[in-house]
Amino acid sequence: MQGQAPSARPKIGDVAQLAGVSLGTVSAVLNQNGRTSEATRERVRRAIADLGYRRDLYASQLARRETRLLGLIVSNLQNPFFAETAQAVEEEAERQGFQLSLMATDFSPLKLRAAISRLLEARIAGLAVLTSESDSVSIAMARESGVPTVFLDAGKPGHSLSSIRVDARGGMRAAVNHLISLGHRDLLYVQNSQNTTDALLRSHLQRRQGFAAAIRACCVSELQTEMLDIPGPGAEAGERAVLTAFQERRFTAVITMTDVVALGVYRGLQSLGLSIPQDVSVVSFDNTHFSHFLHPPLSTVDISRGDLSRLVLQALTSGKPGQLLRLRTTLLVRKSTGQRPADPA
Amino acid sequence: MQGQAPSARPKIGDVAQLAGVSLGTVSAVLNQNGRTSEATRERVRRAIADLGYRRDLYASQLARRETRLLGLIVSNLQNPFFAETAQAVEEEAERQGFQLSLMATDFSPLKLRAAISRLLEARIAGLAVLTSESDSVSIAMARESGVPTVFLDAGKPGHSLSSIRVDARGGMRAAVNHLISLGHRDLLYVQNSQNTTDALLRSHLQRRQGFAAAIRACCVSELQTEMLDIPGPGAEAGERAVLTAFQERRFTAVITMTDVVALGVYRGLQSLGLSIPQDVSVVSFDNTHFSHFLHPPLSTVDISRGDLSRLVLQALTSGKPGQLLRLRTTLLVRKSTGQRPADPA
DNA sequence: TGCTCCTGCTGAAACGTTTCAGCAAGGCAG
DNA sequence: CTGCCTTGCTGAAACGTTTCAGCAGGAGCA
Structure with missing residues (x-):
């Protein structure tokens, strides 16, 4: 008859009392710092197990100086x-x-x-x-x-x-050069700059600069490129982009900014009856795990995790x-x- | 010259002092409870902004009764x-x-x-x-x-x-019945029971029971099934499973326990020169977002998120x-x- | 024996909030 | 003017830990 709230969380003091030691000792055992004898440690551990004690994160972190x-x-x-x-x-x-x-x-x-x-x-x-x-x-x-x-x-x-x-600039340049060296002259560049913020701008800028630089540096003059802005970061947007772009004109290569978008591009091309890479080549960014399992496996720019x-x-x-x-x-x-x-x- | 640690986190007391109110009042403003006048609230907000005060999660939660x-x-x-x-x-x-x-x-x-x-x-x-x-x-x-x-x-x-x-049992039954009604008689069932634990067992059991029940209930007697256990939950394991299983014998349908595994199965089948669904049908579990974008789109059992x-x-x-x-x-x-x-x- | 050092433990202060009883002041009814 | 309610604020207790100065007692040494 010591009090009748059985669901109250036991605190460190309860453990100390049961183990017959002081508060500080229990804390020392818990944190494995300070000096404690094996016998004491064992008693404290038993008390912790018996009571089902669990340290309170908030009290613990409050008392500590720093967080990991x-x-x-x-x-x-x-x-x-x-x-x-x-x-x-x-x-x-x-x-x-x-x-x-x-x-x-x-x-x-x-x-x-x-x-x-x-x-x-x-x-x-x-x-x-x-x-x-x-x-x-x-x-x-x-x-x-x-x-x-x-x-x-x-x-x-x-x-x-x-x-x-x-x-990204370098990756993009590599991707474009790869396509050009394969003979491609009609390039569709698919990007998503929907939520225009500083970082996104910068990130786009880099990719676009890489794209532009590669094209500029390239000797071939008959290069035709188009940039298409899609309204979201998902595969759906990529699919629609292809459907829209290919309606007007025919490209032989598509560059996307993420693998997820490329997934949609794959589907769009397939539904147009175009095969990859026989009819259209696709390059992407990210090297996500699934890109290796697509059919055909996706050429992509790897960013090492x-x-x-x-x-x-x-x-x-x-x-x-x-x-x-x-x-x-x-x-x-x-x-x-x-x-x-x-x-x- | 009030003390020279500029990087010390300001506390609620500092805010109170600057705003000329008490600790409790600042807390009331922060938590939008208790009674405070608009003027006080404004002063406190200014002080908070001026000091760059931010509430300490640990102290806050420690003092509160419950967590959300x-x-x-x-x-x-x-x-x-x-x-x-x-x-x-x-x-x-x-x-x-x-x-x-x-x-x-x-x-x-x-x-x-x-x-x-x-x-x-x-x-x-x-x-x-x-x-x-x-x-x-x-x-x-x-x-x-x-x-x-x-x-x-x-x-x-x-x-x-x-x-x-x-x-899962019902889903599996639906999947198997679907395949049987399409005329399939050679079914490969791919599962991963690597980390055998209670829940996994149960989960497998259900699926397997669904599989078995559907097959039992089915009138056709010439049904040939094989269960293959793969060593992991990834796409790689799915791919290898197909390569191994089809080496011995030819199936016309594959059932997998997750879409990710199905991704590997797709690749395995494709590398064997088998097309989906002309040569082999595939059914899976999960209805993950990408399954819709595969080629061909994957038939799968949906679990409503x-x-x-x-x-x-x-x-x-x-x-x-x-x-x-x-x-x-x-x-x-x-x-x-x-x-x-x-x-x- | 007297001194120092070491070990193992204690007890209280500190961590930064929330909460709540209580108080001053003002408004209003009688 | 008195009594009572309401509003807006105060101050201290409580939350459950960690940390650390300090203390008792035993060991080692001269």
């Missing part, structure tokens, strides 16, 4: 590129003794700000924003917090703010914030690109 | 089924004023236990475990915590423990734990299934 928590924000977990990247970062973080708190923005700048806000309240030790919808407001939030931060393709680094610059996650952790934990980190890209030539058809009727 | 936090554990975010489900649950949770803490197990029972442990430390208001590797230990952990919990396809519900039973997420929230927040909830499945016939080939040479 990293925040990671991505656009959308449905996109395999982000899912794969998130997993890679999580693994790298764990390897270095950090926990990861993962949030998605669904391509909404407002959700991005809310996510940053929440993560900052959680007193994260570092923040990685790997989305394309970061704008000046969200960057300012991160900057003013003083928390080590890394953005993808966003602005100038400074103070606590690092930036990872994906060499391992390198990316290592850069993220380096940026956040090196103690030297404000870095500009560069990430190489490499074109993976698979089976979706081939010689320009002899008779592109 | 739900824990969601899935197997692997790389699998689109889980990514889509997680997103659906997150949206439903948000709609009901809950935040979601998302964790992945990577198919490891140990990681599952660690995840449950962490979530319980965070004092979650409910726990949903949507993975196939839940075992009796993890179920016991959840049960003993007293937190409203829902598992997918795991054991008998009771006390705080609810269970969602996906009608909306229904699933609503069930999850109902189980966790209805105040009536210990429920057994059933989730219907529906076969989506697309283009990967067709008449059995006239001459399956």
Whole structure:
């Protein structure tokens, strides 16, 4: 008859009482610091098990000085590129003794700000924003917090703010050169610049610059290119883009900015009765896992998840914030690109 | 010269001092409860902005009675089924004023236990475990915590423990009947029972029972079936399964337990020079987003993400734990299934 | 024996909020 | 003018840990 609320969470004091030791000793056992004898440890462990004690995260973190928590924000977990990247970062973080708190923005700048806000309240030790919808407001939030931060393709680094610059330009150049060397002269470039924000602009700019540079550098003059802007980041938009573009005119190669869009492009081409790569070649960006399993396997520009996650952790934990980190890209030539058809009727 | 640590996080007391009000008032403004005049609110807001104050999550939650936090554990975010489900649950949770803490197990029972442990430390208001590797230990952990919990396809519900039973049996029966009605008599059933745990067993059992029941109920006697166990949940395993199985003998239809595996099956069949569905029909489970974009579009058993997420929230927040909830499945016939080939040479 | 060092433990302060009883002041009915 | 209600604010207790100075007691050494 010691009190009758059986569902109350036992606290550290209850454990201490049952084990016949003090509060501080239990804490020492829990955290494996301080000096404790094996006998005491055993008694405490028994008491913990008997009571079903579980440490309270909030009290624990409140009392601690610092957190081993990293925040990671991505656009959308449905996109395999982000899912794969998130997993890679999580693994790298764990390897270095950090926990990861993962949030998605669904391509909404407002959700991005809310996510940053929440993560900052959680007193994260570092923040990685790997989305394309970061704008000046969200960057300012991160900057003013003083928390080590890394953005993808966003602005100038400074103070606590690092930036990872994906060499999209180089990747794009490689992709275009690959197509040109295969004889292609009619190129359709499919992009999605719907949520126009700083970072997205920059990211597009790089790709477009790579595209333009490759075309400029190319000796052939009879090059015909068209850029098509699609209204979303999904496969549906890619499919419609192809349907629309090919209605007017015939291309022999399509370049997309993500594998997911390429998935739609595949479907669009197939429904037009065009085969890949006999009639039309397709190149993409991301090298998501499924791209290898498409029919035909998709030629795509790889962004190394391992390198990316290592850069993220380096940026956040090196103690030297404000870095500009560069990430190489490499074109993976698979089976979706081939010689320009002899008779592109 | 008031102290020289500029990077120290401002606390609620600093805000109160700057705004010329008391601690409690600032808290009232922050939480929009209690009575405050517009003038005071404005002063407090200014002070917050000036100082760049941000609430400390841990102190806040420690002082609060309860959390509006739900824990969601899935197997692997790389699998689109889980990514889509997680997103659906997150949206439903948000709609009901809950935040979601998302964790992945990577198919490891140990990681599952660690995840449950962490979530319980965070004092979650409910726990949903949507993975196939839940075992009796993890179920016991959840049960003993007293937190409203829902598992997918795991054991008998009771006390705080609810269970969602996906009608895999029905879905499988529909898939098999569909194939049989198309004339197929040589069926390859591809499953992955690698991490054999209670829930996985149950889940397999259901599917296998559905398979067996459909075959038993079927009048045709010349039915030939084979079950192949693959060593992993990925597309690679699916591809190898086809390569292995078709080496020995020819099937006219393949049934897989997930779309991801079907992706590998597609590739395997294509590399064998077999076309879908002319030579071989394929049916799968999950209806992930990409399955619609495959060539040909994949016939698959749909598990409604909306229904699933609503069930999850109902189980966790209805105040009536210990429920057994059933989730219907529906076969989506697309283009990967067709008449059995006239001459399956 | 006296001194120092080490080990294992204790007890209280600190972490930054929320919550709530209580109080001052003003308005209003009688 | 009195009594009572309402509004807007205050101040302190509580939340459940971690951390750390300090203390008792035993060992080692001269």
